[in-house]
Amino acid sequence: MSRAPRSAVANRDWGREEDGCSILHVDMDAFFASVELARRPQLRGLPVVVGGAARGVVLAATYEARAFGVHAAMPMSAALRQCPQAIVVPPDHHAYHEVSTGVMRLLGDVTALVEQVSVDEAFLDVAGARRRLGPPTVIAALIRRRVHEHYGITCSVGIGSTKFVAKLASGHAKPDGVLLIPRRATVDFLRSLPVGALWGVGERTEAALARWGIRTVAELADSDVTTVQQAVGRVAGAHLFDLSWGRDPRPVFPHRAEKSVSAEETFVVDVADLAVVQQKARDLADRCATRLRLKGLVTRTVSVKIRTSDFRTLTRSRTLQTPTDVGRELYLAARELIAGVDLGGLPVRLVGVRVDGLSAASDTIRHPTLEEAVGEPARGRREVEQAMDRVRGRFGGASIHAGTTQVGGVPSRSTTTFVPADLS
Template identity: 90%
Template sequence: MSRAPRSSTGRRGWGSAEDGCSILHVDMDAFFASVELARRPQLRGLPVIVGGATRGVVLAATYEARAFGVHAAMPMSVALRQCPQAIVVAPDHHAYHEVSVGVMQLLGDVTALVEQVSVDEAFLDVAGARRRLGPPTVIAAQIRRRVREQFGITCSVGIGSTKFVAKLASGHAKPDGVLLVPRTATVDFLRSLPVGALWGVGERTEAALARSGIRTVAELADSDVAVVQQAVGRVAGAHLFDLSWGRDPRPVVPHRAEKSVGAEETFAVDVADLAVVQEKARDLADRCAVRLRTRGLVTRTVSVKVRTSDFRTLTRSRTLQTPTDVGRELYLAARELIAGVDLGGLPVRLIGVRADGLSAVAETIRQPTLEEAAGEPVRGRREAEHAMDLVRGRFGGSAIHAGTTQVGGVASGSTTTFVPADLS
């Protein structure tokens, strides 16, 4: 089941009034877990958790596991205590990416107005597709059928007059359902919800509103806007007041700009050897670089996240001299950042690398670095990494990976290590 707050009036007495409802929110059901079940049909009907075997967090869980209280972002140790019979499956992000790309292409066949908001959800504006494909409920049924037939997974679709209402509707429709909220029923639908259902209301905002006696959307809508603004701030208060009345002018914007890409990993056991941490950072930097190149982006800022054994999280970042999509350049920056982190003598539990300040390669002016000016083979490294991308695309992400050479016991430069594969 979805963890979103539910409306007690959903689905009753609204008929099929679809006028003015051209916004769809398509959300894959338990996406990572569903992809794994499509690959392993024998696990259907069983409680399955996707994530690290013991020390990581839950990335996704089937609805059979969710019935025991398991949910995404929960520590795996807690999840297994609540559902000890669960089957834990290690994540395969390459497979999830492939399915995500396929689903988004499928949605693009419906309309050019597709706004992908995460790996497993997107908004569509189907106003221009109605004459060709039919009313929104028919389009939603076609999408769900094609997703099931082509990828073996299910999705839920919310239909409304605004993005906000469509997203709420998809949460009510889960799993594997459709919910239409007619324009004329929008306010009644919203008034039946707790205030925490509003877009942007987290625990702190919810608590601030509660101190002003506002616990439901109806109470918020019936309040003076000045009272709401006094509770949560002028801009946020005005925005939430508009949402409580179903007002959300934000259009569906295709090709949403990506702000950052990152990768992180929790070690099986806490690691005290800094060289091992840095080697993992090299792998994570390569993964970030692959995502940058896949999207035609370069990064200007590299950040690292280090979590020590006492669960203290430290972050550091630096701005590069010139934007890049080369894994080795990301790694060298990350290695220096890690070396500068004061771990307090504690071993490392988790390491992460992130690329920020992204821009399109075609729109970015690159100034030569000192390495390039001195004749270092940066261009050759970039071409080598692009060639590795082609191999990964054909044979999978584990078919090839970058390695390091040891010079005087210190990792230096970058080589290529092949995992045995038939490249014919």
């Protein structure tokens, strides 16, 4: 079940009052875990957790695991304490991206107005598709059927007059359901919720509102807007007040530009050897570069994140001379950034790589670097990495990865390391 706050009136039979409710929020159910179950049907019905080793975090959990209190972002060690019989499956981000891309393509067949907000959820405006496909509930059933037929996973769909209400509805519909909140019933639906259900209300905002005696959406809606603004600030207060009355004018934007791509990993044990940290950064840089190429993007900025054994988090970034989607170029920048971080003599618990300043590769003028002009061309490296993309697409994300050779103990030229896989 969804962990979102629930409405006491959410299961009321509203009938088929679909006029004015053209916004759909489609949310994959336990997405990473569902993809893994589709690949491993023998695990269905069992408590499955997707994530790293014991020192990593939970990325997703099946509903059987959630019944034991396991949830996303929980430390894996805590998850295994609560559910020791859980089956831990390592993540395959390439597979998840492939399924996500396919699902979004299916949604695009329904309407051109699709706004992808994450790897596993999107808003749709189906006002223009009603004559062709039917009312929103029929369209929701069509989407759920196609997603299951093509990818063997389920999704929940919320239907409302605004994006905010549709998203709340999909949370109430989980797992594998549909919920329509008619326009006339929107305020009643919202008034039955705790204030924490509103977009933008986290723990701090919830506590600030509670100090003014506001604990439910009904209490917020019945308050004077100036009181809400005094509690949380002028802009945020006005926004929350509007949401409490169901007012959300934001349209569905069909093109949502990706702002960054990142990957990180927590080591099984703290690592004191900087060469090992840099090698892991090579894998992460390669993962980011693969995502860039799949999206047709290049980056200008590379950042690294390092968390030491005392849980300090250190970040460094660098702007590249020329935009790129080549993993080795990202790695070389990340390696230098890592070498320049003062770790205070402490071992490393986590390392991450992030790329920002993204732009479409087709629209970007790329000038050759000095290395490319006199030595190894980037085109050759890109072709090698594109070949690796094709191998991953066929045999899975873990079937091949880039590595480094050691020259005097220092990682040098890029090499390719093949992981044993069944290629039959």
